[in-house]
Amino acid sequence: MINKVILVGRITKDPELKSTQSNINFVNFTLAVNRQFTDQSGERQADFIQCIVWRRQADNLARFIKKGALLGVEGRIQTRTYEADNGTRYITEVVCDSVQFLENKGDSSPSDYVQPEPTYTDNDANNQDSDEFYETSKQLAAEEDLPF
Numbered sequence: 631m632i633n634k635v636i637l638v639g640r641i642t643k644d645p646e647l648k649s650t651q652s653n654i655n656f657v658n659f660t661l662a663v664n665r666q667f668t669d670q671s672g673e674r675q676a677d678f679i680q681c682i683v684w685r686r687q688a689d690n691l692a693r694f695i696k697k698g699a700l701l702g703v704e705g706r707i708q709t710r711t712y713e714a715d716n717g718t719r720y721i722t723e724v725v726c727d728s729v730q731f732l733e734n735k736g737d738s739s740p741s742d743y744v745q746p747e748p749t750y751t752d753n754d755a756n757n758q759d760s761d762e763f764y765e766t767s768k769q770l771a772a773e774e775d776l777p778f
């Protein structure tokens with residue numbers, strides 16, 4: 631059987647480190663993952679996916695990550711249930727095996743990022759493809775793509 635999840639998205643709030651009764655650290659967080667298409671009004675939609683990370687990775691996440699940070703998550707889907715006052719509650723979440731920080735510590739939001747000007751050598755002076763790739767890369771981190 632295969633149960634593998636790979637996500638890239640932005641964390642929706644500052645992570646809060648918690649511990650189990652046996653002193654194992656964990657962080658529950660929500661990852662906002664943009665959908666590939668827009669709705670009828672042209673707005674980009676996002677899915678908000680519950681995730682959990684354990685032990686050392688939880689410590690690092692709580693220590694270095696803030697709301698809006700871009701994360702890469704690899705893990706598996708897990709479901710669980712518990713009884714509450716209003717009946718049985720069902721939870722589906724991604725248990726993270728690996729969490730990658732996809733931005734530098736200083737890059738708190740994509741709007742703060744400044745694309746460096748391209749540098750050309752004599753060999754590149756006549757190459758028009760470089761400008762095309764540069765223009766495309768500037769458009770990738772548009773502020774309106776953020777789900778929050």
